[in-house]
Amino acid sequence: MEKKIYSIYGNELRTIKLDDAIFGIPTNAYIVYYAINNELANKRxxxxxxxxxxxxxxxxxxxxxxxxxxxxxxxxxxxxxxxxxxxxxxxxxxxYNYTLPKKMKRLALKSILSMKTRSNCLTVVEDFTIENGKTRELLIILNRFMKDERTVIVLSDSDTMIKRAGNNIPCLSFLSYNRLRAHDLYYSRRVIILESAVEKLNKLYHAVGEE
Incomplete structure (x- = not known):
């Protein structure tokens, strides 16, 4: 599956290949339900x-x-x-904590990513950072991809400055590619994933033996 990569200015740059085993599988509603309930129960x-x-x-x-x-x-x-x-x-x-099997959790995350991709709610953006950590600069970039809606940004690493810039935006949350949360992904209206995070996601799921 091919997906367009956008620059921070909203222009189309190139395309990237999304693994069909992650972004193109049928949505398993039951597994998604169990994964979200597990995360909510563990927060109690x-x-x-x-x-x-x-x-x-x-x-x-x-x-x-x-x-x-x-x-x-x-x-x-x-x-x-x-x-x-x-x-x-x-x-x-x-x-109230209990552990969900790893295969079930991975299947739930892949189901949600596939659902967001089919509904055109997933956008791939080139890697960027906010050097001075200013919220204003991050908002200028995000306004090209979102409109006052719940949004999740999937990062490839722990970028302290970009997280600092987004702390004052109430509808925005950050996730790392290897620590995704089903609840945040499912209820978000827009998922912005960085280009390097897509590549690391493909390697991560292949490394655990899932094709």
Whole structure:
């Protein structure tokens, strides 16, 4: 599959070959669903905690006698049925993290990249950087490819200056070619991938034995 490469000025420069095994496979909706749920679950902190009747502070004395009052029998003031008592089956601290198989995660990422390519939401741009880290200069470049929409830029390496320039842009996020996130890619309206990142993506997936 051939894809046009654009300059930072919006001009067509040349074409680059996209690996059909990464950018041209059918979208597997089920795998994408599992990958996004996995990422959201791993972000959960799980520190919420409630007190049951054994943890609530209070006396163990019966509030009134067992019979003869016409009221329901009650053991103590810590009962969940009374105000100030414990919580029935309340949440406790837990770990929501779980590991998704590597093949499933790679398939989900390739499915999303293929979907973005088919819908013309993926743009390949020549390698560039922002030497002074100014947001204004990055916006001048991005305005040629996006219009106030959620955008992801896939970098070939950890470029500190370009990330610094994009920190003040609320609809923009950065991903490295070897640390992609299914949630960010799927919900983005525009994916801008650098030319060197495309080449490294092709080598990465071939290195793990996937054609």
């Amino acid at each position: 902190v799980g520190t919420v905690c409630t007190k049951d009747r054994s943890a609530v502070r209070g006396s163990n004395v019966k509030p009134y006698k067992q019979k003869g009052t016409g009221r329901a029998r009650c053991g103590d003031k810590k009962s969940p049925l009374l105000r100030g008592g414990g919580v029935i089956f309340g949440p406790k601290p837990r770990n």
